[in-house]
Amino acid sequence: MTTADQSPGSVTVRVPAKVNLDLRVGPVRPDGYHELSTVFMAVGLHDEVTVTTSDTWRVTVGGPCSAGVPTDDTNLALLAARTLAEEVGVHDPVSLHLHKDIPVAGGMAGGSADAAAALVACDHLWSAGMSRDELADLAGQLGSDVPFALSGGIAMGSGRGEQLAPVLARGSYHWVFALSETGLSTPEVYAECDRLRAGRRVPAPTPSPEVMTALRSGDPQALGRALHNDLQPAALSLQPGLAEVLEAGVEYGALGGLVSGSGPTVAFLTASPEAALDLCVSLTASGVAGDVRRAKAPVHGAQVVPGPTRV
Ligand code: ATP
Numbered sequence: 001m002t003t004a005d006q007s008p009g010s011v012t013v014r015v016p017a018k019v020n021l022d023l024r025v026g027p028v029r030p031d032g033y034h035e036l037s038t039v040f041m042a043v044g045l046h047d048e049v050t051v052t053t054s055d056t057w058r059v060t061v062g063g064p065c066s067a068g069v070p071t072d073d074t075n076l077a078l079l080a081a082r083t084l085a086e087e088v089g090v091h092d093p094v095s096l097h098l099h100k101d102i103p104v105a106g107g108m109a110g111g112s113a114d115a116a117a118a119l120v121a122c123d124h125l126w127s128a129g130m131s132r133d134e135l136a137d138l139a140g141q142l143g144s145d146v147p148f149a150l151s152g153g154i155a156m157g158s159g160r161g162e163q164l165a166p167v168l169a170r171g172s173y174h175w176v177f178a179l180s181e182t183g184l185s186t187p188e189v190y191a192e193c194d195r196l197r198a199g200r201r202v203p204a205p206t207p208s209p210e211v212m213t214a215l216r217s218g219d220p221q222a223l224g225r226a227l228h229n230d231l232q233p234a235a236l237s238l239q240p241g242l243a244e245v246l247e248a249g250v251e252y253g254a255l256g257g258l259v260s261g262s263g264p265t266v267a268f269l270t271a272s273p274e275a276a277l278d279l280c281v282s283l284t285a286s287g288v289a290g291d292v293r294r295a296k297a298p299v300h301g302a303q304v305v306p307g308p309t310r311v
Helices: 076-088 110-125 132-142 145-153 186-197 209-217 220-226 233-239 241-251 275-285
Strands: 008-028 036-054 060-061 094-099 154-160 161-165 173-179 257-258 266-270 291-298
Touching: 008 110, 008 145, 008 186, 008 220, 036 173, 060 076, 076 094, 076 110, 076 132, 076 145, 094 110, 094 241, 110 132, 110 145, 110 173, 132 145, 132 173, 145 154, 154 186, 173 220, 173 241, 173 275, 186 241, 209 220, 209 266, 233 241, 233 257, 241 257, 241 266, 241 275, 257 275, 266 275, 275 291
Parallel strands: 060 094
Antiparallel strands: 008 036, 036 094, 036 154, 036 291, 154 161, 173 266, 173 291, 257 266
């Protein structure tokens, strides 16, 4: 990594990944999306998005998780920057540099995080003066997970996940993430979920009282027991090897584990930073997981980084 002074023509925003503590998938809506009830927690695994005044719109990508990130018009950060430019009447292009630490297609909403970061960075660069509510509205149009990447912390999501409500929560939590070498496509995981549930009546999704109670009392043990993801059977069906990772994590002392979002990243809640480190060692030494990360949570959402910029 090299650094350069953050010039007036350049803004960097740091944005976190998310884990769904509880993900309930309801029936398919007329618009093709599933009705969701979820509880998001922002975790301390971050991407950084730097926007710089430029002659052309373009994206470059670096960092440990850069493989597989598109640099064409489909990049969600570029899409977000252009959407905001149109909204506020800016005609000058920016170049975007993404430093990726969030696994790609891993169920941790990395692309959505970059979109949220690009909104905040461009709003700052252009002195557009958008309120957080206005940015959240735009974010919801860009993707279901984008509003939460703006807000961070812990929140309940309904609708497609884009309608956020506060959650009463205390305490901090220590996570271990076992990354997978191959990603899972979110639409394919939902399609597999529908296939596995075919012929069954799917009730309207409601939040889990156990998760809410655990968060209210700041009890990691209770939260570990309450973790739930309706997409997990579908992710396991598409990547059966994840079952072994889940079993091993709990055997090695995790308070609970689940597939993160649409997977294939597996998230384990642990009792302390030391327990998280021990679990990382056990998972890698046993060969069950190749690449693991630790992260503290909750953390705040997309925020401008003061001072030097990563280039
Ligand atoms: P989610 O949990 O929100 O469904 P995910 O974490 O599983 O998403 P992402 O990392 O957001 O997956 O990537 C999904 C796909 O989006 C990638 O395979 C990639 O082709 C595309 N994509 C577009 N822009 C980005 C970006 N900035 N970073 C990562 N992927 C991006």
